Amino acid sequence: MRIPRILCAVAATAVLASCSAAPVSDNAPTSEVPGYLAVADEAVTSGGTLDLQMTVDNGAPTGLDPQLADVATSWQLMSLVYETLVTVGPDFSIEPALAESWDNPSPTEYVFNLREGVTFSNGRAMTADDVVGSFERLLAGQGVWKTQIGPVEKVSKVDDRTVSVTLSSPYQPFLASLANVPAAVLPMQEIEDGSVDITKEMLGTGPFVVKSHRQDVSWQFTRRDGYWAEGKPSADTVNITIAGQEQARMAALQNGSADLVMLGNVDAPELLNGVRGTAVGTQATTDxxxxxxxxxxxxxxxxxxxxxxxxxxxxxxxxxxxxxxxxxxxxxxxxxxxxxxxxxxxxxxxxxxxxxxxxxxxxxxxxxxxxxxxxxxxxxxxxxxxxxxxxxxxxxxxxxxxxxxxxxxxxxxxxxxxxxxxxxxxxxxxxxxxxxxxxxxxxxxxxxxxxxxxxxxxxxxxxxxxxxxxxxxxxxxxxxxxxxxxxxxxxxxxxxxxRPALIGYRSDALSPTLYATEGYGNVFRGIADFRLLTK
Amino acid sequence: MTWWRESDWLTRSGLVCLAVLVLVTVVGTVFGIGGDPGAMVGPRLAPPGGEYLLGTDQLGRSMLPRLFEGIGTTLLLSTLAVLVTAVLATLLGIAAGYYGGWLGEVVMRLVEVLYSFPTIVLAILVAAVAGPGQAATMCSIILITIPLMTRVVRASAVTVAERDYVTSAVISGAGWPRILMRHLVPNLSGTIAVQGTYALSVGILVEGGLSFLGFGVQPPQSSLGALIQQGSTYLLTAPWLVIVPGIVLIVAILAINVFGDGLRDGLEPREARSLV
Missing domain, CATH: 3.10.105.10 (Dipeptide-binding Protein; Domain 3)
Structure with a gap:
């Protein structure tokens, strides 16, 4: 009599599964700020550990040199440590980052005024020499991004806080090309004296430093002291788990072991709809x-x-x-x-x-x-x-x-x-x-x-x-x-x-800052602002 | 008809289930019932209804023809692989059981090495070396079922080899091909048939497991395992994607096992009832 029992069990499972597919409420995040899917609540106290999950770890194949990083998943990770002269806003406008302003006296000339008080995570102040050296290293290297920064003819230090870049011909995307991780400002003094090997370790001006890395398993970042943006980053620690399976990432989000996960399934908003405490944002990208x-x-x-x-x-x-x-x-x-x-x-x-x-x-x-x-x-x-x-x-x-x-x-x-x-x-x-x-x-x-x-x-x-x-x-x-x-x-x-980017997060545990649009595949762009609600 | 009358209702049910499954699949596939299994004809994730009897999947493909294709793929791959296994395992089992000596030792040690691998690990290893797809699936099923069948065939061959009629044939100067074809294979056929049914159910499980892990048949071709894998993501929002192929998989394996059990009872009535 085993067979009828088994068939009954299967039928019962089917009925239960059907019943559980009840209509549920919308879980898309809403933001009143134009250009954003979500804006972190600054009233929430800083601190805590942020648990993220992403699909792959490109650290081993391409190394940790940001100038050689050629895929968006690498840029995401490296953006926690490295920063660029300029960045992009939610409407794709170019905004200040390590350069607090710039002038464009002619179609082929750009003059960057560097931000004061920026230091690398080893405590040394960033200088114009680092910017000039980073440009020269990128142009002389094998990274694909040197193609994107255009016909740079000359990079020169004007003074300790000013750098001038001359192009051989007008190049419309020049500023946009500087807004990506491969164009980050590197610690040239340490690279040149050999005290740091940036193919194996990361040393940047960004909000976090690497505490540990297990290839294809996890990354751990901790907030650094002396970051130039006051009050940032908000989180003390960022744990990133590499989880290749979509179902595993969804399960982690559902059970609360992850605060934010990258999702690939375009039906993720429906699949997670009604799961208490979760939200799924769909970022429109230019990818x-x-x-x-x-x-x-x-x-x-x-x-x-x-x-x-x-x-x-x-x-x-x-x-x-x-x-x-x-x-x-x-x-x-x-x-x-x-x-x-x-x-x-x-x-x-x-x-x-x-x-x-x-x-x-x-x-x-x-x-x-x-x-x-x-x-x-x-x-x-x-x-x-x-x-x-x-x-x-x-x-x-x-x-x-x-x-x-x-x-x-x-x-x-x-x-x-x-x-x-x-x-x-x-x-x-x-x-x-x-x-x-x-x-x-x-x-x-x-x-x-x-x-x-x-x-x-x-x-x-x-x-x-x-x-x-x-x-x-x-x-x-x-x-x-x-x-x-x-x-x-x-x-x-x-x-x-x-290609849409789907980002699932625990709305009961995390208040993130997420752009509604993204051009560089970097959903971690606002990570320094993320606020943890329960930790 | 004698076997049919003498077999119990469970065995008959198993055979009927299998026959119905095969018949429905052949008819559905040959007559194109439900349309092209690869065509994106309807809305995404439409529930079962009049237009799409089993609903549609995440690409808007009707599940009915995909189910026909899936059953066909799974049964065909498993059956072909088990036929190859039956031939190889019979030769290896006879070599080890009848000829024995160093040949038997080598065969059995190789079989034990294969047997020591966990099923799914061996299947993934094969898929990693050969690349995912039908060939890797068939190779996996063969490598996984060969040790099971070879050990049993060898044990039976040892017994048959000691029978008087075999000894008489040897004394009368019969050559090995004659002994093999006239005495060994006919007397081992019952064992091979019973083990074949068991291997078939293992084969279906291996195909399902490999496809579930993405190492089996490649899209858009469907198999029962691939359908379950694709549907598992939507278990709560579109349960029809996984429940129907899941039930078919369970029914197929149960039917094969109970039929094999009855077959064994019919061919070897003195042994106790067991699925293995």
Whole structure:
């Protein structure tokens, strides 16, 4: 009689599960301050331990040198220790940070007035020499971010608190490029005398110092004395646990063992709805997913631009945004949707063509029954995006086999070989705070990381250079549209949809400061302000 | 029909359940009932209803055709893997039980090494080496079920090898192929069949476990394990995603086990009733 009992138990479980799916209240955070999802309550007493969870720990693969950090998860962690001359506000405006002000006497000259009272965590005062040395080290190094800071010709110390930067040509995103961790001010004196190895330890001007680190397990940061911003940081200690599994992070949030977690599942707001004491904020970002088509792929699958263009035409960006991202993403061209001056994705050449045109291009290229492998990493929602892409391409007779890999294996497969041997891959870029910045990654000779799978395109490079050099105004809008069109036609890296960032936190334990929009994938941007309600 | 009349209701139920499961899956797949399992046809996470009998998943795909595909994938992968296991385990078991000596020692030590690995650890190891997918799933099932079946086949082969008819065949100068095919394999067939059913249920569990961990079949292909894995996140908000494939998985394993138990009782009636 065991079987009937077991079946009864299964049925009872099903009924219970169905009953528990009762409608629940909205748990999205609300803020009356424009541009913010949440603003920390300054009336709450400082102190306590902040427990966070994030998906991966990029400390080992890329080291701890901020100038070599090339992924947003590294920038998040390093932003607790390192700071930049300028930062971005909630509306993507450039705001003071280590530079309290700056002048722009000509389109190619910037003069930064450094903040007084800034020290590194070893107690030494930050000087203009540190700023100049950091620039020079970045320009001479191998980090990809040197491409982003533009045509810097000369960096010179004017006096102890003033630094002048001269560009060889106008470069519109210059300030926005300085607002990211790889452009942080480093302790150059200690680096040069060898007393600190910043590839292995972190020494910055930021609000926290590293107390301990166990690779792929956890980080512990403690507040530092002498931080320049009075009364900050609020928390005494920040514990960051690396939890790769989405369910584990959700469970930690539900049981209160984490105060704030990064979430990948676009249904997280509904899944956590009604869980007492939790809130889920959906941050609109300028980050976007893109599809890489390897021009060096075995068998020459994508060396014919007509094949790539056909694939681009078949991309239903609305379907990706709706089905894979639950309506939280937006179709985009290479200029991230949401940034001033970004182009309209509906006007792109691929958006104006139909599926018959895509089939015709495939026929002309002799690639009617194309089959290829699409490498996607397993962190949500990337697998869902890959599956929608697969469905999109099925409409024009292309068969896509998805290869789902963990992030380490995926990274090795895509970036580990030159020439690269994968067929296609899915990833996302941070979109930053200027519409032309991310476009620089479409020049492989400057970006470097995509030389293995992308062929330089002179016409596209011209469009990139024009977009970054043109000052804001109608002329720049035109230049940005031309950049979008050139990327769309080149179709070696195809922009798809913006990537939402979901942040779950204990509303009964934490009062965070969270921007409503973010350009550098850094949800910890306001961490110095976070207030703990119960600790 | 004699076996059917002599078997108990539990065994018959098991067989009927299995037959219904296979029939429904074949009919559903061949006639495309519910549409294309990969097509995003409806709203996301729609509950079961008239238009989508089993609801839709997080990408708006109808769960009915995905369930058909999932059952088919799981049963097909497991069955193919167990067939390979049956052939290999029979050869290895006979080599160890009939020929014995150093060959038997080597075979049994290798089998014990495989047996010492926890099931899911071995499966993950295979998936890590071969890469996730159907091939890795099949290899895992084979490597996990071979030790179980080889040990039992060997034990039976030792017994059969001592029977008079085998000794007579040897004395009369029969070659090893004849002894193998005329005397050993026919007398071991009952044991192999019973162990095969047990291995099949283990195979389904391994497939489910591997797919649940993301090392099994790759999206968008579904299997019972993959469906449960994808649905587990939505257990409270969209329980239909996990409950239906979960019930099917339980029913399939139960049916195979009780059928195997009855088969064993029919073929080896003197042994006590046991699932193993």
């Amino acid at each position: 976007f997913y893109y599809l890489m088509l390897n021009s060096n792929a075995p068998g020459g699958k994508f060396d014919d631009p007509r094949v790539r263009q056909a694939i681009n035409i078949a991309m239903d960006r609305d379907a990706i945004a709706d089905s894979a991202l639950g309506g939280l993403g937006k179709p985009t061209g290479v200029t991230p949707a949401g940034l001033p001056g970004s182009c309209d994705p509906a006007l792109l050449p691929s958006a104006r063509a139909d599926l018959d045109r895509a089939r015709q291009l495939l026929k002309e290229a002799g690639a009617e029954n194309l089959t290829f492998e699409l490498a996607a990493y397993s962190t949500a929602p990337a697998p869902a995006v890959a599956q929608v892409i697969q469905q999109n391409l099925q409409r024009i007779g292309i068969t896509v086999n998805i290869e789902q890999l963990d992030e380490g294996s995926w990274s090795g497969k895509v970036y580990g070989e030159v020439p690269a041997t994968f067929d296609a891959a899915l990833s996302w870029f941070a979109g930053y705070a200027d519409a032309a910045m991310v476009g620089k990654w479409w020049n492989p000779e400057q970006a470097g990381f995509n030389l293995g799978f992308m062929e330089p395109n002179a016409e596209l490079n011209t469009a990139i250079d024009k977009a970054i050099a043109t000052p804001a105004g109608p002329e720049r809008d035109t230049a940005l549209q031309q950049l979008c069109d050139a990327v769309d036609t080149d179709a070696q890296m195809i922009p798809l949809v913006t």
